[in-house]
Amino acid sequence: MTPIIFAELEQITGKDGILHTPEDLAVYSYDGTFAEHRPDVVVLPRTTEQVSQIVKLAARERIPLVTRGMGSGLAAASVPFIGGITLSMTRMNRILEIDEANATVRTEAGVVTADLQTAVELVGLFYPPDPSSIRHSTIGGNIACNAGGPRCLKYGVTGDYVLGLTVVLADGRILNSGGKLIKDVVGYDLNALFTGSEGTLGIITEAILRLVAKPKFARTALVEFSALDDSSRTVNAILSAGIVPATIELMDETAIACIEESLHLGLPLDVEATLLIETDGTDEDCVLREIEAIAKICRDCGARQVKVAKSEAERSNLWKARRSVSPALARKAPNKLGEDITVPRTAIPEAIRQLKAVSVKYGLPIVIFGHAGDGNLHPNILFDKRDPEQWKKVEQMVAEEFEIALRLGGTLSGEHGVGALKRPYIGNALGEVSIDIQKRIKAALDPLNVLNPGKVLPD
Amino acid sequence: MKSSPHRPDESQYLNCIRCGLCLSVCPTYREYLSETASPRGRTALARKGLEGELELSPNLIEQMYSCFACMACNDACPVGIRPADLAVGMRQVQEQNQPAEWKQTLFGGLIPKPGRMELATLPLRLYEQLGLRRVLYTLGLRKVLPPRMRDMEAMLPRLPQRPLRQVLPEVTEAKGKNRNQVGFFLGCAQSLMFADESSATVRVLARNGSTVITPKETVCCGMPAAGYGRQDLVMEQAQHNIALYEQADVETIITDCATCGSTLKEYGHLLKNDPDWAERADVFSKKVRDVSEFLMSIPLEKPQGRIEARVTYHDPCHLRRGQGVWKQPREILKMIDGIDFIDLPEADWCCGSAGSQLITHYGTSLKVLGRKMDNLENSQAEYIASGCPGCQMQLNVGIRQRGLDVQVVHPIELLDRAYTQ
Numbered sequence: 001m002t003p004i005i006f007a008e009l010e011q012i013t014g015k016d017g018i019l020h021t022p023e024d025l026a027v028y029s030y031d032g033t034f035a036e037h038r039p040d041v042v043v044l045p046r047t048t049e050q051v052s053q054i055v056k057l058a059a060r061e062r063i064p065l066v067t068r069g070m071g072s073g074l075a076a077a078s079v080p081f082i083g084g085i086t087l088s089m090t091r092m093n094r095i096l097e098i099d100e101a102n103a104t105v106r107t108e109a110g111v112v113t114a115d116l117q118t119a120v121e122l123v124g125l126f127y128p129p130d131p132s133s134i135r136h137s138t139i140g141g142n143i144a145c146n147a148g149g150p151r152c153l154k155y156g157v158t159g160d161y162v163l164g165l166t167v168v169l170a171d172g173r174i175l176n177s178g179g180k181l182i183k184d185v186v187g188y189d190l191n192a193l194f195t196g197s198e199g200t201l202g203i204i205t206e207a208i209l210r211l212v213a214k215p216k217f218a219r220t221a222l223v224e225f226s227a228l229d230d231s232s233r234t235v236n237a238i239l240s241a242g243i244v245p246a247t248i249e250l251m252d253e254t255a256i257a258c259i260e261e262s263l264h265l266g267l268p269l270d271v272e273a274t275l276l277i278e279t280d281g282t283d284e285d286c287v288l289r290e291i292e293a294i295a296k297i298c299r300d301c302g303a304r305q306v307k308v309a310k311s312e313a314e315r316s317n318l319w320k321a322r323r324s325v326s327p328a329l330a331r332k333a334p335n336k337l338g339e340d341i342t343v344p345r346t347a348i349p350e351a352i353r354q355l356k357a358v359s360v361k362y363g364l365p366i367v368i369f370g371h372a373g374d375g376n377l378h379p380n381i382l383f384d385k386r387d388p389e390q391w392k393k394v395e396q397m398v399a400e401e402f403e404i405a406l407r408l409g410g411t412l413s414g415e416h417g418v419g420a421l422k423r424p425y426i427g428n429a430l431g432e433v434s435i436d437i438q439k440r441i442k443a444a445l446d447p448l449n450v451l452n453p454g455k456v457l458p459d
Numbered sequence: 460m461k462s463s464p465h466r467p468d469e470s471q472y473l474n475c476i477r478c479g480l481c482l483s484v485c486p487t488y489r490e491y492l493s494e495t496a497s498p499r500g501r502t503a504l505a506r507k508g509l510e511g512e513l514e515l516s517p518n519l520i521e522q523m524y525s526c527f528a529c530m531a532c533n534d535a536c537p538v539g540i541r542p543a544d545l546a547v548g549m550r551q552v553q554e555q556n557q558p559a560e561w562k563q564t565l566f567g568g569l570i571p572k573p574g575r576m577e578l579a580t581l582p583l584r585l586y587e588q589l590g591l592r593r594v595l596y597t598l599g600l601r602k603v604l605p606p607r608m609r610d611m612e613a614m615l616p617r618l619p620q621r622p623l624r625q626v627l628p629e630v631t632e633a634k635g636k637n638r639n640q641v642g643f644f645l646g647c648a649q650s651l652m653f654a655d656e657s658s659a660t661v662r663v664l665a666r667n668g669s670t671v672i673t674p675k676e677t678v679c680c681g682m683p684a685a686g687y688g689r690q691d692l693v694m695e696q697a698q699h700n701i702a703l704y705e706q707a708d709v710e711t712i713i714t715d716c717a718t719c720g721s722t723l724k725e726y727g728h729l730l731k732n733d734p735d736w737a738e739r740a741d742v743f744s745k746k747v748r749d750v751s752e753f754l755m756s757i758p759l760e761k762p763q764g765r766i767e768a769r770v771t772y773h774d775p776c777h778l779r780r781g782q783g784v785w786k787q788p789r790e791i792l793k794m795i796d797g798i799d800f801i802d803l804p805e806a807d808w809c810c811g812s813a814g815s816q817l818i819t820h821y822g823t824s825l826k827v828l829g830r831k832m833d834n835l836e837n838s839q840a841e842y843i844a845s846g847c848p849g850c851q852m853q854l855n856v857g858i859r860q861r862g863l864d865v866q867v868v869h870p871i872e873l874l875d876r877a878y879t880q
Binding site: 031333 | 482
């Protein structure tokens, strides 16, 4: 990276849009994982036009360009392993238009997802996707990774809300796809192509998102099980009964113990599993009837106890518990590696049994929680990366976790994405034909391999 | 790097999982939207600096000073990392490696010497008393000051004629039936600048049955020195204050300054490894109460007077997060008839004062203040109450900048007014 390039970048964004002291580069070397590598320069653009100019410069000079939002990703997708330009979208944070009549919002990529939700809820609308990182991740990052969250069971994932995108392509051209349209079958679905592309096909700078009416009522129950199998059976029984709760979240005994240790909420410590189930809607009676019906199904399936939150405070405590699982684990060990394998939901009990067996085999704890309703599990290995022995084991354990998922008809990742960490396993998951097609798509859109090189697809 | 006894140990950063949750509550991140200005970034820099991966360069240390130490990240961290404490700890590492002479003079020679402080601030009192300040305002001369000077000037409250330390009696007898005897810790800023507030505090305490003992030889609580990496001086000041209050026969030590309170309550922790002082410091710290905390723990007289005003409240970081006190001042304000209490949105976000950030980080401080002022302006409050001299000065800067018609008060001042009306 030459001084001339720094000067050119500075011309595009202004002096305050360029960071390259050793300290700046050090803090842009990581995301939400343990992986690290420094970029050569960090650029913080404020407009799509600036992004376009930066990409043109990167393409001309063949400088790798890695896009990131708030750096909460869990697959090292935004770690610049071969240096180059890190493009931080955090300053493109304006909500451009909330269209109440069409129930859409047009927003820049750097808006924090929780801020977007708050803004649309002020006018009675609702943006449902709710990744745990909702307060510290951006809409652009959510779209680029097709983020999920607990509510996806009823409402679907981020991609289900993307109606339109503004994308800067690898040659600097600006693509506008879709619009404020619910139905649109003209041409290939480019929104879907860029959603989940993890910065490898283009840079999402703006989005038009679909909104729904805000549910007015919610009821939440914490269900305790003495046997893990019963909890899994319960999930299927509820969904087969024709009830679609907003969420069905599973936490195993270790997860519960970790939360209780850090939050002291009075959670049961002598259970094998708990389910956190929420129903929501616009009719209070209906929401209540649903949670009561669910409670009955739970008891019939062997639940030891069903506690329905009596107040908003109780409800928010339960969710606080669920959201804090992942970080609470970090109190146990310096490092944790959380995967997000997905299996058909009937295979959940078998998946959990096999994951526990992996833990026993290698002697490192695996804590399991996740979105049981849609078969998306988060097995978290707890370890200390400074111990090379442990790290070697972790690598083997992860490989076995993925094998389990694939064997049971599942896949590597439900919501975190592939990034760099799952890249070695993607061939097994997708097969030759799929990989071949995907490589051609990448080559067609980014022939110079400038955008987030070395991520997602194998070489 | 030479090893030092006060190096933050690895438990202060090792388990940071880099989730990024702290970014969502950090006032400097919110303004700059850059990782370098975030708690996660500072934690990473501290770790890399301590482990030798990065030099402890001036820029790295500057990132530690750019933290406002509002402690919002400490509260938010699900793992229990305290990034704000780590940033302050790193300042200490720097002071041990490369001591700055001026800090010795300022935090060792001036601030802990009440007499010298009173002398040093005399010109400010004269400026007020000789009418120079009124002239400046009436003739509109304030506008010709450069903006930065104008903001510094605007920090000043209406200054007392004499420091309260020289005026307040050592013993203020309880009114009516004497129920208890309390110590009052008169802070430097309160004595030198906000004497009216602390006079009100003492009146309110006496009215509610406390005989108030105010030792005059107290020295600075130590927060300024702590903020600049001189923990050694804080310890000296702590020992002086602890010994002083051991002479007074009091079960409770009250302060009406959020910053003093949070520091005094930390003495026990600060001196826990000093066999001579650990227990004495612990006993001292356990006696310390913020005035609102104390008043809401006793049968407080309901004021008869009315104050017809829209009043809002700003949480000082050192009170809400430093001491976990946030309900009590609101309850006191709501007790007063006539007050229309308005919840300030983001009331617990830092105002940007953070001690001396307006002076050392002028631009950032004003940005953080700007958000507070937007919220204040939208609230349409006529009074904003906050029991912290730093916050009050900062709020005054914002209010004068925007020409708002809002009075900055200590909550106890309003209670005192409702009693005496």
